[in-house]
Amino acid sequence: MSSRKLTSKERLTRQARGKEIDSIPSIGGWINGAKNLAEIAGISVEEYLTNPEEGVIKANIILGVDGVVMPVIPDNVEEIRHGGAALDSEHEGVEPEALVELANSLPDTEREILSTFEYMAQERTMRKYFENIIKNWRGIEPIPNFWDIGGHFPLYHQFGYEAFLMACALYPEAVNKIWYTRSLHSRERAKILVKLYKEYKLVPIMFCGEDLCNQKGPMVSPEFLRKYYFPTVKMINEPLVNSGVRLIHHCDGDIRPVVQDFIDNGFSGLQGFQYEYGVDPYELKKIHSSMGEELLFFAGMSVTYTLPFGTIEDVHNEVEYLIDYTDGGKNMFLFTSNVTGVEVPTENIKEAYSYVKQFDPTKQHETKWNDWPRKIIHPNY
Numbered sequence: 001m002s003s004r005k006l007t008s009k010e011r012l013t014r015q016a017r018g019k020e021i022d023s024i025p026s027i028g029g030w031i032n033g034a035k036n037l038a039e040i041a042g043i044s045v046e047e048y049l050t051n052p053e054e055g056v057i058k059a060n061i062i063l064g065v066d067g068v069v070m071p072v073i074p075d076n077v078e079e080i081r082h083g084g085a086a087l088d089s090e091h092e093g094v095e096p097e098a099l100v101e102l103a104n105s106l107p108d109t110e111r112e113i114l115s116t117f118e119y120m121a122q123e124r125t126m127r128k129y130f131e132n133i134i135k136n137w138r139g140i141e142p143i144p145n146f147w148d149i150g151g152h153f154p155l156y157h158q159f160g161y162e163a164f165l166m167a168c169a170l171y172p173e174a175v176n177k178i179w180y181t182r183s184l185h186s187r188e189r190a191k192i193l194v195k196l197y198k199e200y201k202l203v204p205i206m207f208c209g210e211d212l213c214n215q216k217g218p219m220v221s222p223e224f225l226r227k228y229y230f231p232t233v234k235m236i237n238e239p240l241v242n243s244g245v246r247l248i249h250h251c252d253g254d255i256r257p258v259v260q261d262f263i264d265n266g267f268s269g270l271q272g273f274q275y276e277y278g279v280d281p282y283e284l285k286k287i288h289s290s291m292g293e294e295l296l297f298f299a300g301m302s303v304t305y306t307l308p309f310g311t312i313e314d315v316h317n318e319v320e321y322l323i324d325y326t327d328g329g330k331n332m333f334l335f336t337s338n339v340t341g342v343e344v345p346t347e348n349i350k351e352a353y354s355y356v357k358q359f360d361p362t363k364q365h366e367t368k369w370n371d372w373p374r375k376i377i378h379p380n381y
Helices: 008-016 034-041 045-050 052-063 097-105 110-114 119-136 161-170 172-199 222-242 256-264 312-325 346-358 373-377
Strands: 205-208 246-250 267-272 296-301 332-336
Touching: 008 332, 034 045, 034 052, 034 346, 045 052, 052 119, 052 346, 097 161, 097 172, 110 172, 119 172, 161 172, 172 222, 222 246, 222 256, 246 296, 256 267, 296 312, 312 332, 312 346, 312 373, 332 346
Parallel strands: 205 246, 246 267, 267 296, 296 332
Antiparallel strands: none
16 A cells, blocks of 8 residues: 555545555444534534535534445434434334235236336436535545345334234235335345446445344344345345445344344445444454455444443543454444434544544554443443
8 A cells, every 4th residue: 555645435445345544434424413513513503504414514524534324414403313213102003914905005026016116217316316425525425325225124114113013923924025025126226326336436335234123132033034034135235245335234232143144145244333232343253244255344432321421531442442343443434333312422422533543554453452341341331
């Protein structure tokens, strides 16, 4: 590698390809709170609210990130959570038979299903998305983040948890048909993305993968997922995997029973984690992709403990831990484990992104932390 400083695109791409880099790349986009983003950006809340997307980009420029996933863009001061919540109170009276009714209304053959896929319209939408980024993100590299590319597990958003989980137990074939139908369309979207990755010279990484787990493990049995769900995920992923794009799976909850399934179905990287549920990145580091690659880690600063409640020293310790379990930052991208809450002190966010820049990934590394620092220092966390 030459002595000149790498561009963000070069740094991200070289890290994804396992090549030498000049500094550990960082990724932004998952920060909530209009006030927090304005404070990080160094602007007033009023200025932020005149153009929230521009405010988000300014904040990430200040943090010095190399790339941004599809960002959270809060557009009012009172907002605590920006979308994504699935509440059973919003699905009262929905029965599992509702999923059967939907499944019965869907076409039975691949040809019929794909006859409703509007290829040109989908491509126009995706082009518009990337061209907006090129125009407005001021040189920050996009890390494409299309959730449907990672599978269509969370039917609980449409039907609520109770009806969805009961349908998995009572009507698994119906649930599978819904997943399969939607996944065929997503596979076609993945084919379009292969084309656009090349055309726009995007960093060869895709961040996706839906929530399958809570603090006790998968919401449904791994055996059920292997039979009815994961085959649809692999079908979506194949065009991107075969083109050389590395897929990073989002990891909330205790993902240990299904991590190998993520890998077997095309993922070659992981993002998270909730260390408090026993997830040990040192163990995950031992796994290799189906193509023999070392896994990529969107190494997550804890949004449940360290960032909201930790001291600056705790933040430093956790950054060191992320670097330790990736053997000096190898295959590591600094990120958050999930979206930071409005309660997170901006000083902790800024310090995490600043502190990681002090480490030189080309130098010999000595491990300091063999376990999550918060567990060691604050055993009653």
